[in-house]
Every structure is written in C-alpha cells, then in structure tokens.
Amino acid sequence: MDLASAHARPRVASSKAAVSSQSAEASGSVTKRLGSELMQLMMSSSQGISAFPKTDANLFDWIGTIEGPAATVYAGMTFKISISFPSNYPYAAPTIKFDSPCYHPNVDLAGNICLDILQDKWSAVYSVHTILLSLQSLLGEPNNASPLNNEAANLWDTPEFKTQLMKHYRSPDSA
Amino acid sequence: MSAGFTYVDNVNTNLICCICRAPFLNPVTTRSCAHTFCLECIQTAISITPQCPVDRSTLTTLDLRPANPLLRNLVDELTVECPNASLGCTQTMQRQLVDIHLRDDCAHASVPCTHPGCERQVQRKELGKHDETCRRQDVAMCPYCATERAVEGFETHKRICGREEVVCPSCDAVTIRAEVDTHTAACPLTVVACAHSGNGCAWEGARHAFAHHIAACPYEAIKGFLSIHAGKVAALESENASLRRKVDELEGGLRAAAEEAQAARRSLGPWFRADASTSTSASAVASPAVQPQRPAPEERVLRDRRMSPLNAAMLGVASDAPFVPRTDPSLDASSFFPPFSPPSEDASSDAFPYGRALPAAPSVNINTTLEGSLTSLRNSIMTVSTSLDTMSRRHDVALMTETLRMHEEVQSLRAIVHGLRMQVHQIMMERSQMSLSNLYSSGQTRTSEDGGWSTRAEYFNDRPSTGPSMSVPLMTTVRRTTENKL
Numbered sequence: 001m002d003l004a005s006a007h008a009r010p011r012v013a014s015s016k017a018a019v020s021s022q023s024a025e026a027s028g029s030v031t032k033r034l035g036s037e038l039m040q041l042m043m044s045s046s047q048g049i050s051a052f053p054k055t056d057a058n059l060f061d062w063i064g065t066i067e068g069p070a071a072t073v074y075a076g077m078t079f080k081i082s083i084s085f086p087s088n089y090p091y092a093a094p095t096i097k098f099d100s101p102c103y104h105p106n107v108d109l110a111g112n113i114c115l116d117i118l119q120d121k122w123s124a125v126y127s128v129h130t131i132l133l134s135l136q137s138l139l140g141e142p143n144n145a146s147p148l149n150n151e152a153a154n155l156w157d158t159p160e161f162k163t164q165l166m167k168h169y170r171s172p173d174s175a
Numbered sequence: 176m177s178a179g180f181t182y183v184d185n186v187n188t189n190l191i192c193c194i195c196r197a198p199f200l201n202p203v204t205t206r207s208c209a210h211t212f213c214l215e216c217i218q219t220a221i222s223i224t225p226q227c228p229v230d231r232s233t234l235t236t237l238d239l240r241p242a243n244p245l246l247r248n249l250v251d252e253l254t255v256e257c258p259n260a261s262l263g264c265t266q267t268m269q270r271q272l273v274d275i276h277l278r279d280d281c282a283h284a285s286v287p288c289t290h291p292g293c294e295r296q297v298q299r300k301e302l303g304k305h306d307e308t309c310r311r312q313d314v315a316m317c318p319y320c321a322t323e324r325a326v327e328g329f330e331t332h333k334r335i336c337g338r339e340e341v342v343c344p345s346c347d348a349v350t351i352r353a354e355v356d357t358h359t360a361a362c363p364l365t366v367v368a369c370a371h372s373g374n375g376c377a378w379e380g381a382r383h384a385f386a387h388h389i390a391a392c393p394y395e396a397i398k399g400f401l402s403i404h405a406g407k408v409a410a411l412e413s414e415n416a417s418l419r420r421k422v423d424e425l426e427g428g429l430r431a432a433a434e435e436a437q438a439a440r441r442s443l444g445p446w447f448r449a450d451a452s453t454s455t456s457a458s459a460v461a462s463p464a465v466q467p468q469r470p471a472p473e474e475r476v477l478r479d480r481r482m483s484p485l486n487a488a489m490l491g492v493a494s495d496a497p498f499v500p501r502t503d504p505s506l507d508a509s510s511f512f513p514p515f516s517p518p519s520e521d522a523s524s525d526a527f528p529y530g531r532a533l534p535a536a537p538s539v540n541i542n543t544t545l546e547g548s549l550t551s552l553r554n555s556i557m558t559v560s561t562s563l564d565t566m567s568r569r570h571d572v573a574l575m576t577e578t579l580r581m582h583e584e585v586q587s588l589r590a591i592v593h594g595l596r597m598q599v600h601q602i603m604m605e606r607s608q609m610s611l612s613n614l615y616s617s618g619q620t621r622t623s624e625d626g627g628w629s630t631r632a633e634y635f636n637d638r639p640s641t642g643p644s645m646s647v648p649l650m651t652t653v654r655r656t657t658e659n660k661l
Contacts, residue, residue, distance in 0.1 A: 029195060036196040090194060091223050123228040124220045125193040 030089050034059045037127050049132040051083060060085045063099070064132055065172070072140035073162050080172045081111075081135070083128060093122035096131065103161075103168040105142040105153035113138075114148045180255040183267050190250050192216055194228060198270075199250045202242035208232050211242050259283035262298065319351075345381075369394070374401055443545065 038059075041051055048067030053059050062083040068074025080099040086092045096118055098111035106114045117126060117134055147153035155161040182198060190198045194216035201214040210229045212220075218236060220228050227234045241247070251271040257264040258273065262283040268276055277284045282300035287293075289302075290309050297305045317324050320338035333339070337353030345364040350357075359365055363383040369376040370385075371394035378388050389395055440447045 033196045040196075091219055121231070123224075123226070123231065124216070125228040127196075 027087060030085070030087065031059050033090060034085065037129065040127070041129055044129060046129065046133065049129070049136055051128050051132060060087075062128065064128070066132060066136050066139070069136055069140045073165060074139045077169055078172055079139075081132075083131075090124045090126070093118050093126075094128075094131070096135075100172050101168045101170060103149070103152055103165040104139065105144050105147040105149055105156055106138060108148040112148065114143075114146060179258055180270060180273070181260065183254045183256060186253060190246070190253075194220060198253055199242070199246065202246055202250060203239040204242045205234055206238045206240055207234065211246065214239070257281055257283075371395065371398075371401075 034053075038051075038053070041049075048069070049064070051062050051064035054061045054063050062085075064081045064083055066079045066081060068077040068079070078100075079102050082097050082099050084095045086094065096113055098107055098113065101109070102111070108114075113135070115134065115138060117123070118131070142153070142156060144153045144156055152161065152164070155164060180197070180200075186198045192199050192202070192211075192213045194212055197213075199211065199213055202211050203214045203217060204211045205217075205227055208227050208230055210227055212228075217228075217234075217239060221234055221236055225234055226232065252269050254267050255270045255273060257266045257268070257276060259277070259281055264281055264283040266276065266281070283298050285296040286299050286302060288295045288297060288305060288309055290306075293309050295305065295309070316322075317329075317332060317336055317338075319333070319336040319340075324332050335352070337351060339352050340349050341352050341355060342349055343355075343358055343362055343365075345366070346362050348358065348362070364381050366379055367382050367385055369378040369388060369392060371392060372378075374394050376392055376394045378392065380388060394401065
C-alpha cells in the first residue's frame with residue numbers, strides 16, 4: 001500500500017507541474033523580457049524616472065514615477081503612473097495612465113494619455129524605459145495639436161497654466 | 176524562444192535582439208534597413224504591424240534574410256546553462272550544442288519510455304527505475320498487425336503474424352500471410368500438376384496453361400473409364416480391408432482358444448486325453464502323456480480294461496474288471512492280493528501291469544469328468560484306508576489266537592521237558608548210587624573204572640548243553656516272545 005501511494009503521489013505532482021509550466025511557456029518570453037527591462041531600469045542612470053512591479057508575484061502590473069524635467073513648469077513635481085502589460089507584449093503597447101492628477105494638454109482628468117507611441121506608433125523595440133523617457137519629455141513639450149485637455153492646451157504658454165497646474169497637483173508623498 | 180536559455184556570461188549588447196531583449200536566436204537582417212532581429216520576433220512583429228519596429232519603414236517577411244554568418248556564429252557560440260538546470264543539470268555548453276546535449280547526454284532530459292504504449296516521459300537518469308515499474312514493459316507492438324503482444328513469445332508471433340507481407344514465389348505479387356493460401360489457390364503462375372497425375376499423367380506447368388493441356392491430355396479422353404475403375408478399386412479395397420479385419424479377428428479368437436485349450440490341458444495335466452472324435456488336429460498339440468500312436472477307440476477301451484485292476488478298482492472304474500468291489504462284506508484278507516495278471520485278451524503285452532500303469536498317466540473313464548474322477552478316487556482312498564484298518568485289526572486277532580495256541584503248546588512242551596528232566600535226574604541219581612555202592616564193595620580194579628565214571632559224571636554236570644540244562648534258556652526265550660506277541 002505504501003509503495004503504491006508513494007508511486008502515485010509524485011505522478012500527480014509532476015503532472016501539476018507540467019500544466020503550470022505549459023501555461024508559463026506562453027508568458028515565459030514576456031516575463032523574461034519584463035525581467036530584463038526591470039534590470040535595465042535599475043542599472044540605468046536615467047534621471048527622474050523609475051518603475052517597479054506592484055507586487056513581486058505579478059510582473060504584468062507596474063507602478064512608475066516621473067519627475068518633472070528641469071527648466072519646465074513641471075520641475076520639482078513627481079507623477080505616479082500605472083503600467084499594465086498585455087500578454088502579447090512587446091508586440092502590443094502597454095496601457096499607461098497617470099495615477100496622480102496631471103494638468104497637461106495631452107492628459108485628461110482621468111489620467112489617460114494621448115501619445116502616438118502608445119497607440120498606433122507603438123513598436124516592439126520600445127520598452128518601459130523609453131516610454132517613461134517619452135512621457136517625461138512630453139511634460140515639457142506637449143502636443144497641442146491633438147489635446148485631451150483643451151483648457152490646458154489653451155492655457156499653455158500662459159502664467160495661468162502654472163496656477164491651474166498647482167491647483168490640480170498633489171504630491172504623491174503627501175497622499 | 177530566447178526565454179529558453181540562461182546565458183552564463185554577460186553578452187555584448189550588440190548581440191541583443193531589441194524586441195525580446197535577449198541574444199539573437201536565428202538572427203535575420205532586414206534587406207531594406209539592415210536591422211537585425213530574431214526570426215521569430217520580427218515575424219511576430221510584422222504580422223501585427225508590417226513595419227520595421229526600429230524605423231517604421233515598410234517591411235514584409237520577404238525583406239528578411241539570414242544575418243551575417245559571423246553574427247550567427249557569435250550568438251550560437253554563447254555559453255548557456257543546460258535548459259534542465261532547474262531540474263539539477265549543472266552542465267554549460269555552447270548554445271548550438273544544447274540540442275545534442277539534451278538528445279544524447281543530459282541525465283535530466285525527458286525521454287519517452289521505450290515500451291510501446293507507455294505514454295510516460297521520464298528523466299533519462301530515471302529511465303531504468305521506470306523500466307522496472309512500467310506497466311507496459313511486458314508488452315511489445317507488432318509492426319505488422321499493429322496489436323500489442325506480450326514480449327514473451329513476441330518473436331514467435333512476428334514470424335507467424337498473419338498481417339506480415341509476403342511475396343508470392345511464383346508471380347511476385349505481395350499479399351499478407353493470412354491470404355497466402357487463397358492467393359496460391361488462384362495464382363496463375365503457380366505450378367500445378369495435371370488433374371490426372373494420379374492416373375500417370377506427368378504434365379506439370381503454370382496454372383494458366385492447364386486449360387490448354389487438359390484439352391490434349393490422353394487421360395482426359397478415358398476419364399469416365401478411369402473413374403469407374405477407381406470406384407471399383409476403392410470398393411475392392413474396402414472389402415479387402417474388412418476381410419482382413421475379419422481374418423485378424425478370427426486369428427485372434429483362434430489364438431485365444433488355443434491358449435485356453437493349452438491352459439486347460441496344463442491344468443488337467445496327465446488327465447488330458449485328446450478325444451479322437453473331437454479333432455484330428457488336436458493330436459498334434461496333445462500332451463506327451465498321450466501315446467504317440469493313436470489306437471482305435473475300441474482298442475483304447477481294451478487298453479483301459481488292461482490297466483491295473485487294483486488301480487481300476489480304486490478309481491471306482493469297476494465296470495467289467497475282474498475285481499471284487501471293496502465294499503463286499505465277504506472280504507477276506509486274502510482278497511487283497513489279487514492275481515497280478517488279470518484275464519486279458521492281450522496277456523503277452525504285459526507280464527506285470529504295474530510296470531506300465533504306474534509311469535503312464537492313470538487311465539480313467541474319459542466319459543466322467545475330472546471332478547467325478549477325483550471324487551471317486553477320494554472315495555476309493557477312503558475305502559482302501561478303512562479296509563486297511565479292518566485288515567490290520569483282523570491280522571492282530573489272528574496273530575493273538577495263534578500266539579495263544581503257541582503259548583499253550585510251549586507250556587505243554589515245557590511240562591513234558593520237565594518230566595523228562597526229572598526222569599533223567601532220577602536215572603542219574605540211581606546210576607551214581609549204583610556206582611558208589613560198586614566202589615565201596617569192590618577193590619583196585621574198580622578204581623580205574625571209577626575214574627572212567629567220574630569223567631563221564633563231570634561231563635554231565637559241567638556241560639549242560641545237552642539235555643535239560645539246555646532246554647531251560649530255550650523255553651524262557653520262547654515264553655518271552657509269546658508274551659510280547661500277546
């Protein structure tokens with residue numbers, strides 16, 4: 001009896017492992033790539049950008065921070081963004097939203113971002129690092145031709161913009 | 176599939192695919208913009224957006240060509256860990272050798288169980304352990320009939336498997352073994368013998384030529400006659416066989432009967448008498464007790480009569496024998512000694528019948544059974560013993576009377592002798608007195624005479640062998656003997 005159960009138990013365990021490894025096979029390359037991107041982000045010396053997975057268990061949901069570039073109205077500000085990767089990443093773009101309120105011509109009040117590389121101009125060669133850099137530069141150089149926030153677009157290049165920005169801005173640290 | 180490898184060393188960034196962020200795997204370069212990607216990565220990217228992921232120039236799979244061999248070698252020779260490192264394999268090797276390692280060496284690689292029908296994949300190092308417990312280890316798959324067979328006897332099955340393809344030796348057609356007989360029965364090239372080969376036709380040839388031959392076969396013309404003939408022969412043969420069987424049975428019966436007769440003869444022993452009337456052939460196997468020269472029945476009867484009368488009387492075969500039956504009350508002692516030469520027609524043949532009758536088989540009336548003969552014999556023995564007894568008793572009586580008579584006679588003789596002795600004694604006494612008186616009355620002359628007398632007197636006294644002194648021992652002896660007899 002002991003012998004039979006001893007034989008049966010490892011078989012069950014191995015078959016379970018096989019099932020999980022099969023599902024992991026599809027996302028294996030994605031996690032591998034996300035792991036390498038995370039490593040790249042931590043190693044890079046880029047100023048003012050960072051990103052980490054929300055939990056250690058799930059590599060597909062990240063939280064990032066962007067500091068406002070110096071010599072812009074956003075200088076000294078820090079914005080939190082959430083990044084959610086699709087299962088066919090990097091062939092499809094990740095979904096990115098501002099978690100902290102950001103008064104910006106290309107960002108609506110809900111945090112949605114209008115950026116071509118996150119839509120139709122997405123390329124598989126882009127990474128979290130490049131996205132964060134793009135967003136950082138977007139802060140200082142908005143695309144007023146296709147605004148999501150018309151008010152902000154109209155107020156761009158006016159002193160009123162700074163006032164509105166400060167009214168909307170909440171530091172993530174204070175929250 | 177770049178996810179499959181773990182690279183041991185840091186890899187030059189120029190060898191990293193910008194899509195999968197891993198060293199190139201099967202790298203291809205775009206013809207138009209000279210960007211390099213893994214084949215799989217760029218194919219997937221193009222299928223979603225037909226552009227170069229780097230510069231967004233239009234791109235199709237036709238624009239891809241293998242990357243520079245130099246680049247291919249650089250990435251193929253990168254050192255990687257075995258893909259089964261998580262299972263415990265510690266080996267590292269060039270990336271291009273991973274497949275060979277997994278196929279031939281890696282102890283942790285999953286390999287299928289060698290037993291057909293067993294679906295298990297086991298690590299190579301545990302294959303031996305699995306073999307011991309594999310439920311399918313005693314099963315093998317027949318390559319011909321695609322059924323599972325026990326390993327034991329598998330080779331035998333393979334040799335006789337009905338689904339194995341075999342080639343007809345005559346026409347080169349391929350059939351399965353189970354249908355070989357069917358094919359051979361119909362194959363036009365198989366060599367067949369003439370239908371009349373049994374009757375002597377020596378023709379042999381391919382089956383398709385048989386029709387041509389049968390038209391010209393000389394035996395075909397007399398087919399009817401041959402069949403009738405064959406029928407007759409068969410009937411005769413069966414009859415012959417039945418006759419042979421019957422003969423065998425009869426022979427067996429005969430042998431059994433002969434054995435039975437032999438056994439009976441043995442048990443009969445000297446009683447056996449072959450009856451002339453029953454068989455003449457029996458004389459050939461008759462017992463040696465029978466006279467070699469078979470006499471005529473009448474003569475044999477005479478011979479029977481010639482047998483010892485005593486024997487005949489004892490056997491109770493009184494018939495006409497000149498002998499008085501033992502039961503006769505007037506039996507006398509003298510009647511036990513019959514004449515040894517009985518009246519016979521052939522007296523010259525035998526002076527002493529016992530001489531012939533004793534060594535020869537006791538002859539009895541063959542009309543009586545052995546049982547009857549034995550009974551009568553037994554009776555005869557009884558009567559003989561009783562008469563013997565009677566005779567001895569008679570004899571004793573006669574002897575006693577005789578002895579008494581003799582005793583009386585001896586007594587009278589003794590009395591007579593005693594009287595004579597007394598007389599002699601008296602005479603002697605008278606003589607001695609006379610001589611004594613003569614001696615005293617006469618002189619010298621009488622002396623010489625006296626000496627003569629004395630010598631005579633000594634003779635009488637010292638030697639009593641004659642006269643009374645002799646008779647005394649004689650009489651006592653006689654008396655003793657008579658007393659013993661009484």
